[in-house]
Amino acid sequence: MGGNQCAFILLIRASKQPAVCRFPRSPSVPPGAVWNSYANSPRFSSALNLPAYKTARETSQRLAGPAGIDAMLATDHLDVLVCPTMPPAWKIDAANGDQIGGGGAGSLAAVAGYPHLTVPMGDVMGLPVGISFMGPAWSEAKLLGYGYAYEQAAHLHLKPRFLPSIEGAPPIAPLLEPLKH
Numbered sequence: 390m391g392g393n394q395c396a397f398i399l400l401i402r403a404s405k406q407p408a409v410c411r412f413p414r415s416p417s418v419p420p421g422a423v424w425n426s427y428a429n430s431p432r433f434s435s436a437l438n439l440p441a442y443k444t445a446r447e448t449s450q451r452l453a454g455p456a457g458i459d460a461m462l463a464t465d466h467l468d469v470l471v472c473p474t475m476p477p478a479w480k481i482d483a484a485n486g487d488q489i490g491g492g493g494a495g496s497l498a499a500v501a502g503y504p505h506l507t508v509p510m511g512d513v514m515g516l517p518v519g520i521s522f523m524g525p526a527w528s529e530a531k532l533l534g535y536g537y538a539y540e541q542a543a544h545l546h547l548k549p550r551f552l553p554s555i556e557g558a559p560p561i562a563p564l565l566e567p568l569k570h
Contacts, residue, residue, distance in 0.1 A: 454501035459525055469528070469535055474507045474519035480554065494521035506532040509545050514558055517547060 436442060461470060475493045498505035503526055510520035520539065522532045556565055 449500050450502065453497050454503060454526070457497055458501055458503055458523060462525060468524065468531060470521075470523040471535075472521055472523075473510065474521040477513040477516035477518050494523065498523045502526070504529045504532050506536045508536045508540050509547060510543070511545060512547060514560065515550070 458470065462468070472494045474495065475489070479487055479489050495505045495507070497503075504524055506522045507519040508522075510518050512518060522535045522539075524532050556562065
Protein backbone atom coordinates (compact mmCIF):
# COMPACT_ATOMS: atom_id res chain seq x y z
CA MET A 390 0.00 0.00 0.00
CA GLY A 391 1.13 3.52 -0.67
CA GLY A 392 1.40 6.16 2.04
CA ASN A 393 -2.05 7.69 1.47
CA GLN A 394 -3.85 4.37 1.72
CA CYS A 395 -2.00 3.42 4.92
CA ALA A 396 -2.80 6.79 6.47
CA PHE A 397 -6.41 6.44 5.35
CA ILE A 398 -6.79 3.02 6.98
CA LEU A 399 -5.08 4.24 10.14
CA LEU A 400 -7.36 7.27 10.31
CA ILE A 401 -10.46 5.15 9.88
CA ARG A 402 -9.40 2.87 12.72
CA ALA A 403 -8.28 5.76 14.94
CA SER A 404 -11.64 7.48 14.53
CA LYS A 405 -13.49 4.20 15.29
CA GLN A 406 -15.05 4.01 11.85
CA PRO A 407 -15.34 0.74 9.92
CA ALA A 408 -11.86 -0.51 8.98
CA VAL A 409 -12.90 -1.53 5.47
CA CYS A 410 -13.74 1.14 2.95
CA ARG A 411 -14.43 0.63 -0.74
CA PHE A 412 -14.30 3.37 -3.26
CA PRO A 413 -16.32 2.99 -6.43
CA ARG A 414 -14.32 2.64 -9.62
CA SER A 415 -16.00 4.44 -12.43
CA PRO A 416 -14.67 5.87 -15.69
CA SER A 417 -16.62 9.06 -14.96
CA VAL A 418 -14.80 9.65 -11.63
CA PRO A 419 -11.26 10.94 -12.13
CA PRO A 420 -8.51 9.07 -10.22
CA GLY A 421 -8.03 10.52 -6.76
CA ALA A 422 -11.34 12.40 -6.75
CA VAL A 423 -12.84 10.32 -3.94
CA TRP A 424 -9.61 10.46 -1.91
CA ASN A 425 -9.30 14.23 -2.44
CA SER A 426 -12.88 14.87 -1.34
CA TYR A 427 -12.25 12.87 1.85
CA ALA A 428 -8.81 14.36 2.49
CA ASN A 429 -10.26 17.89 2.39
CA SER A 430 -13.10 17.09 4.80
CA PRO A 431 -13.13 18.30 8.44
CA ARG A 432 -13.36 14.67 9.61
CA PHE A 433 -10.01 13.87 7.97
CA SER A 434 -8.33 17.05 9.22
CA SER A 435 -9.34 16.37 12.82
CA ALA A 436 -8.10 12.77 12.55
CA LEU A 437 -4.62 14.09 11.71
CA ASN A 438 -4.46 15.51 15.23
CA LEU A 439 -5.25 12.23 17.00
CA PRO A 440 -2.40 11.05 19.26
CA ALA A 441 -2.55 7.54 17.73
CA TYR A 442 -2.02 8.96 14.25
CA LYS A 443 0.82 11.26 15.35
CA THR A 444 2.58 8.40 17.17
CA ALA A 445 2.20 6.02 14.21
CA ARG A 446 3.46 8.68 11.80
CA GLU A 447 6.50 9.54 13.92
CA THR A 448 7.32 5.85 14.44
CA SER A 449 6.97 5.09 10.73
CA GLN A 450 9.16 8.02 9.72
CA ARG A 451 11.85 7.08 12.27
CA LEU A 452 11.89 3.41 11.23
CA ALA A 453 11.99 4.26 7.53
CA GLY A 454 14.45 7.17 7.81
CA PRO A 455 17.07 7.24 10.58
CA ALA A 456 16.60 3.59 11.63
CA GLY A 457 16.00 2.40 8.06
CA ILE A 458 17.63 4.07 5.07
CA ASP A 459 20.19 6.05 7.10
CA ALA A 460 21.19 2.96 9.11
CA MET A 461 21.59 0.81 5.98
CA LEU A 462 23.73 3.46 4.32
CA ALA A 463 25.89 4.00 7.42
CA THR A 464 26.43 0.29 8.15
CA ASP A 465 28.17 -0.33 4.83
CA HIS A 466 29.41 3.24 4.20
CA LEU A 467 27.19 3.73 1.15
CA ASP A 468 25.97 6.86 -0.62
CA VAL A 469 22.90 5.29 -2.19
CA LEU A 470 20.70 2.19 -2.05
CA VAL A 471 20.02 0.58 -5.43
CA CYS A 472 17.37 -2.07 -6.08
CA PRO A 473 14.64 -3.06 -8.55
CA THR A 474 11.74 -0.61 -8.32
CA MET A 475 8.88 -3.09 -8.64
CA PRO A 476 8.22 -6.54 -10.03
CA PRO A 477 7.61 -6.57 -13.80
CA ALA A 478 4.57 -4.63 -14.92
CA TRP A 479 1.26 -6.28 -14.12
CA LYS A 480 -1.85 -6.95 -16.15
CA ILE A 481 -4.40 -4.19 -16.39
CA ASP A 482 -7.69 -5.30 -14.88
CA ALA A 483 -10.40 -2.78 -15.71
CA ALA A 484 -13.04 -4.71 -13.75
CA ASN A 485 -11.23 -5.33 -10.45
CA GLY A 486 -8.38 -2.85 -10.47
CA ASP A 487 -4.74 -3.69 -11.02
CA GLN A 488 -3.41 -6.67 -9.10
CA ILE A 489 0.20 -5.85 -8.27
CA GLY A 490 2.35 -8.84 -7.37
CA GLY A 491 4.84 -7.64 -4.78
CA GLY A 492 5.93 -4.45 -3.10
CA GLY A 493 7.80 -1.49 -4.42
CA ALA A 494 11.14 -0.01 -3.45
CA GLY A 495 9.83 3.52 -3.20
CA SER A 496 7.65 2.95 -0.14
CA LEU A 497 10.50 3.18 2.36
CA ALA A 498 11.75 6.46 0.90
CA ALA A 499 8.21 7.85 0.68
CA VAL A 500 7.47 7.14 4.34
CA ALA A 501 10.83 8.61 5.41
CA GLY A 502 10.32 11.68 3.23
CA TYR A 503 13.60 10.89 1.45
CA PRO A 504 14.35 11.16 -2.27
CA HIS A 505 13.78 8.22 -4.60
CA LEU A 506 14.59 8.07 -8.31
CA THR A 507 13.47 5.40 -10.76
CA VAL A 508 14.93 4.92 -14.24
CA PRO A 509 14.28 2.17 -16.80
CA MET A 510 16.38 -0.94 -16.15
CA GLY A 511 15.17 -3.27 -18.87
CA ASP A 512 12.42 -5.80 -19.32
CA VAL A 513 11.34 -9.22 -18.13
CA MET A 514 9.60 -11.16 -20.89
CA GLY A 515 8.81 -7.87 -22.61
CA LEU A 516 7.41 -6.17 -19.49
CA PRO A 517 9.31 -3.08 -18.28
CA VAL A 518 11.21 -2.98 -15.00
CA GLY A 519 12.88 -0.05 -13.30
CA ILE A 520 15.86 0.44 -11.04
CA SER A 521 15.54 2.61 -7.93
CA PHE A 522 18.10 4.89 -6.34
CA MET A 523 17.36 5.95 -2.74
CA GLY A 524 19.45 8.15 -0.52
CA PRO A 525 19.33 10.12 2.71
CA ALA A 526 17.48 13.41 3.10
CA TRP A 527 18.61 16.16 0.74
CA SER A 528 20.55 13.83 -1.59
CA GLU A 529 18.49 14.57 -4.69
CA ALA A 530 21.45 15.90 -6.69
CA LYS A 531 23.50 12.76 -6.00
CA LEU A 532 20.59 10.49 -6.96
CA LEU A 533 20.06 12.36 -10.22
CA GLY A 534 23.78 11.96 -10.95
CA TYR A 535 23.67 8.21 -10.26
CA GLY A 536 20.53 7.81 -12.35
CA TYR A 537 22.02 9.76 -15.23
CA ALA A 538 25.26 7.76 -15.08
CA TYR A 539 23.27 4.50 -15.11
CA GLU A 540 21.20 5.59 -18.11
CA GLN A 541 24.34 6.61 -20.03
CA ALA A 542 26.04 3.28 -19.30
CA ALA A 543 22.97 1.10 -19.91
CA HIS A 544 22.11 2.54 -23.36
CA LEU A 545 18.54 1.32 -22.88
CA HIS A 546 15.93 2.37 -25.40
CA LEU A 547 12.78 0.34 -24.80
CA LYS A 548 9.89 1.33 -27.01
CA PRO A 549 6.43 1.09 -25.47
CA ARG A 550 4.40 -1.78 -26.93
CA PHE A 551 1.00 -3.29 -26.36
CA LEU A 552 1.69 -6.95 -25.63
CA PRO A 553 -0.69 -9.89 -25.54
CA SER A 554 -1.48 -11.44 -22.20
CA ILE A 555 1.55 -12.82 -20.35
CA GLU A 556 -0.37 -16.04 -19.75
CA GLY A 557 0.06 -16.88 -23.42
CA ALA A 558 3.84 -16.42 -23.45
CA PRO A 559 5.77 -19.65 -24.20
CA PRO A 560 7.53 -19.93 -20.81
CA ILE A 561 4.30 -19.29 -18.86
CA ALA A 562 1.51 -20.98 -20.86
CA PRO A 563 2.58 -24.59 -20.09
CA LEU A 564 2.71 -23.81 -16.38
CA LEU A 565 -0.92 -22.68 -16.45
CA GLU A 566 -2.17 -25.60 -18.55
CA PRO A 567 -3.32 -27.72 -15.54
CA LEU A 568 -5.44 -24.79 -14.35
CA LYS A 569 -7.49 -24.73 -17.56
CA HIS A 570 -9.14 -28.12 -16.96
